[in-house]
Every structure is written in structure tokens, then in C-alpha cells.
Amino acid sequence: MASIWNIAQDRHANARNPKGVLVMLWFRTLHLLRQSTISFILFLPLFILYRITVEWFLGIELPWKTRIGPGFRIDHGQALIVNDGTVFGSNCTVRNSTTIGNRRLKDGTYSRSPRFGDRVDIGANAVIIGAITIGDDVGIGAGAVVLKDVPSQHIAVGNPARILPRPMGPTTGSA
DSSP states (O other), X not given: OHHHHHHHHHHHHTTTOHHHHHHHHHHHHHHHHTTSHHHHHHTHHHHHHHIIIIIIITOEEOOTTSEEOSSOEEESOTTEEEOTTOEEOXXXXXXXXXXXXXXXXXXXXXXXXXXXXXXXXXXXXXEEESSXXXXXXXXXXXXXXEOSOBOTTEEEETTTTEEEEOOOSTXXXXX
């Protein structure tokens, strides 16, 4: 039941974006099917088709293992890269040319990927990497390079990102 609810919320979030609707419908379906080894094996051709269509043709790396809350919005998804260890809360927005993933540590191992709260709005060309936590109602500006935690109701802008209190007013909800 939760998966159907997530699909409906994703469809609403991407209402004017058929590409976003298609990617999220595929993502939610495969995320559900991967829960069982038997269904994964039975639907392996569908998993392969997803990788070819979404990654190669649409240019969006959004692994079906990624944990994403309902209402996920993809704006202009070209060149979007999300590590499969990333966790998103509900009603998050990502834009084109964004990279979200882990960092290579000095000992050669990799950190975990970022964890996002609810209602995070990520601008185009943002880079968010490492074992960091992004709070609720956060805006990440276009081109920001975020390497440290961002508390709730703040914005991250610049390279390296500066963390600033988010201006509150009638237009909150976007970076």
C-alpha cells in the first residue's frame, strides 16, 4: 500500500514533468520488486531495461536500492547522479547535473552517503558528498559544494558551501 501511495505522491510532485513521472514510476516498481530475491530474479530483464533506459538514454543514475521518501521531484533530470546509499526524506527536489554520493577516505575506504530530511530543495550543479546529514526544510543553492552537515531551516550556498539561516517568509519551500 505504501508503494502505491508513494507513486501517487511522486506523480503529483512531477505533474508537469513526464520524464520525472516515468523515472519515478520505474524506480518505485523496481524498488518494490528488489525486496525479494525471487522477484528480482524473475524480473531481471526489467531491472536491466531500467538501467539501459534511465541511465544510458535519460542520463539519470538513480539506483533502485536508494531509499527515497514520497513526493520525490526530479527537475530537468539530465546528468543526475545519486549513490545507492543515499537516503531522502519526503517531498525532496533534485535538479540537473547534481552529484550526491560518498567520499573516498584517506585509508582508501568510502564514507556513507548523505541523508536528507524532508522538503530539501537542491539546485542545479550541486555536489553533496560524504557522511553528512541535511536537515528538514533546507535549500541547497545551484553550484554549491556541500561537505558538512546542514541544520534544518538553513541554506547552503557556494563552493565550499556556507551555511546560512534560511529566510522565512511567504515564499519558503524553494532554494
